[in-house]
Amino acid sequence: xxxxxxxxxxxxxxxxxxxxxxxxxxxxxxxxxxxxxxxxxxxxxxxxxxxxxxxxxxxxxxxxxxxxxxxxxxxxxxxxxxxxxxxxxxxxxxxxxxxxxxxxxxxxxxxxxxxxxxxxxxxxxxxxxxxxxxxxxxxxxxxxxxxxxxxxxxxxxxxxxxxxxxxxxxxxxxxxxxxxxxxxxxxxxxxxxxxxxxxxxxxxxxxxxxxxxxxxxxxxxxxxxxxxxxxxxxxxxxxxxxxxxxxxxxxxxxxxxxxxxxxxxxxxxxxxxxxxxxxxxxxxxxxxxxxxxxxxxxxxxxxxxxxxxxxxxxxxxxxxxxxxxxxxxxxxxxxxxxxxxxxxxxxxxxxxxxxxxxxxxxxxxxxxxxxxxxxxxxxxxxxxxxxxxxxxxxxxxxxxxxxxxxxxxxx
Ligand code: NIG
Ligand code: FE
Numbered sequence: 001x002x003x004x005x006x007x008x009x010x011x012x013x014x015x016x017x018x019x020x021x022x023x024x025x026x027x028x029x030x031x032x033x034x035x036x037x038x039x040x041x042x043x044x045x046x047x048x049x050x051x052x053x054x055x056x057x058x059x060x061x062x063x064x065x066x067x068x069x070x071x072x073x074x075x076x077x078x079x080x081x082x083x084x085x086x087x088x089x090x091x092x093x094x095x096x097x098x099x100x101x102x103x104x105x106x107x108x109x110x111x112x113x114x115x116x117x118x119x120x121x122x123x124x125x126x127x128x129x130x131x132x133x134x135x136x137x138x139x140x141x142x143x144x145x146x147x148x149x150x151x152x153x154x155x156x157x158x159x160x161x162x163x164x165x166x167x168x169x170x171x172x173x174x175x176x177x178x179x180x181x182x183x184x185x186x187x188x189x190x191x192x193x194x195x196x197x198x199x200x201x202x203x204x205x206x207x208x209x210x211x212x213x214x215x216x217x218x219x220x221x222x223x224x225x226x227x228x229x230x231x232x233x234x235x236x237x238x239x240x241x242x243x244x245x246x247x248x249x250x251x252x253x254x255x256x257x258x259x260x261x262x263x264x265x266x267x268x269x270x271x272x273x274x275x276x277x278x279x280x281x282x283x284x285x286x287x288x289x290x291x292x293x294x295x296x297x298x299x300x301x302x303x304x305x306x307x308x309x310x311x312x313x314x315x316x317x318x319x320x321x322x323x324x325x326x327x328x329x330x331x332x333x334x335x336x337x338x339x340x341x342x343x344x345x346x347x348x349x350x351x352x353x354x355x356x357x358x359x360x361x362x363x364x365x366x367x368x369x370x371x372x373x374x375x376x377x378x379x380x381x382x383x384x385x386x387x388x389x390x391x392x393x394x395x396x397x398x399x400x401x402x403x404x405x406x407x408x409x410x411x
Contacts, residue, residue: 004039004377004406005056009064012037012047013387014071014371015352020288020315020360027348029387037069039377042405046373062401062408068386071371072141072378072402073332073354076361077245077269077290077319080131080145080166080174081124081159084115085324099299099326100251104223109149109183112324116149116159124162131322131330132172136410138332139380139399142173144319144362146217148182151195153203156180160212171409175362177245178204178213181225181233196229200236208240214363215266216242220249220256227259234263243363245290249274251301261285267317267361271304272296279305283314288361291353292321293338294329307344316349317357337394347391377406 012035015021015028038046038056046052089102089111102108116124128145135143145163150156160176167174180199188195207213216237220230234244243266248256250270257278260268268274268282269290282289291304309316318339322330332354339345339353359369368376382389382398389398402410 001041001406003045003056003059004062004403005052005059006037006039006062006064006069007050008066009035009037009069010066010385011035011387012069012371013351015356016370016372017356018366020317020357020365021352022283022315023310023313026310026315026352026357027346029348029351031386035069037371039406042377042407044371044373044375044377047371064381066385067381067383067400068389069371070139070351070380070382070387071355071369072380072404073139074358074362074364074369075135075140075143075319075322075330076267076317076358077292077321078143078145078330079148079321079323080143081128081147081162082112082116082149082324083119083124084112085328086111089325090328093299100223108325110186112149113151113155113183113185117152117155121158121162124158125165128162128166129169132166132174135330136172136402137399138330138397139382139402140172140330140332141378141380141402141404142175142359142362142364142368144175144177144215146177146179146182147213148179151180151183151185152187153206156203157206157212160207161210164212171404171407173404175215176213177215177217178207178237178242179217181218183219183224192225192229196225196233200233204237204240214243215245217245217247219247220254220259221247222252222254227255231259231263234265245269249278257282260287266363269319270295272301274304279309279312279314283312288317288357289314290317290319290358290361291339291343292319292327293343294331294335295321295327297338298327298329303338303343306339310345310349315357315360316345316353317361318350318353319358319361333395333397336390340391341394347388350391351387377403379403
């Protein structure tokens with residue numbers, strides 16, 4: 001692989017470090033004016049000035065054209081692989097029906113489960129590839145993908161095998177999460193525990209055998225899974241060697257944040273209704289809050305309390321939650337705009353939330369999420385003189401070039 005030399009940049013902006021950044025340090029963006037960057041073997045080899053021209057060997061040149069270089073965006077929460085869409089339900093919600101009321105009537109996740117069961121591996125793979133290409137155009141270089149629209153052995157494994165095939169095909173890095181515990185399928189109506197046992201006894205062993213998931217996740221919510229059942233289930237996932245996440249306190253405050261802290265999960269996601277005590281405990285045990293403002297926006301719910309969380313010292317990350325129901329969007333520009341204008345994040349905090357802290361939510365902060373020598377060359381160019389335009393020129397996709405491990409994947 002040839003060296004890649006990036007020159008003519010207006011600026012470079014990044015947080016620094018190999019771990020999540022809490023409190024005020026989330027706002028510590030390191031900015032370099034007119035830097036040159038040399039990429040070698042897919043890694044950031046050197047950050048410097050024009051002297052890098054001599055160090056580069058037979059390099060491919062990328063003209064920065066007065067733009068700004070940022071770390072590639074990391075999306076730590078999506079439901080990437082699914083069949084069908086739910087535009088009718090969206091219209092119902094616009095007319096005032098609630099997400100939970102639609103779900104209780106047998107719509108919602110159950111509808112997508114039926115559609116996903118009907119799709120073949122190839123069909124799901126083709127639509128996943130298309131989505132990943134559009135994500136690269138938004139500057140996303142790493143994306144998490146959950147199962148959970150199968151709720152039976154065959155379809156859960158199909159979704160996870162698709163995610164694995166997407167990871168192997170590249171160019172994006174796809175991080176797989178087993179989320180069989182996303183809802184209770186009709187076959188197990190009223191038998192929640194039996195369903196969780198089925199997932200642990202029948203599906204999990206194959207997930208492990210074929211190395212299909214790095215994380216496990218559960219939807220802890222009223223009318224879905226209780227805190228007690230979630231605790232027992234998450235512990236079994238951990239015993240099997242999975243790292244853990246939770247959909248916590250999204251619609252109702254069930255104490256999901258406290259459970260995440262008690263079990264020291266990698267992340268707790270949503271947290272729209274999370275209480276102060278739960279958040280304090282999360283801070284103590286190092287759980288990363290993954291906030292999903294596009295979902296709150298789509299559900300017309302109040303946004304998560306990002307400002308307060310950051311002031312408490314929590315290293316807030318942001319993700320899209322792309323899925324066909326609660327959030328049929330992976331618009332990074334809209335997500336950043338909501339983070340800044342409705343959740344009180346500074347431009348610096350918003351940038352850290354979609355790079356270093358989201359990398360930490362995927363347990364990858366030692367390798368991706370910042371622009372530092374030795375880290376993977378996952379980079380985006382935005383057509384703006386500084387990173388401040390991410391929030392200022394809101395709602396616009398400023399990304400013109402995306403680079404994954406030194407390879408230009410969108411330009
Ligand atoms: O993260 N909360 C649960 N799961 C998804 C929604 C899934 C769906 O509606 O299809 C979420 O919001
Ligand atoms: Fe989700």
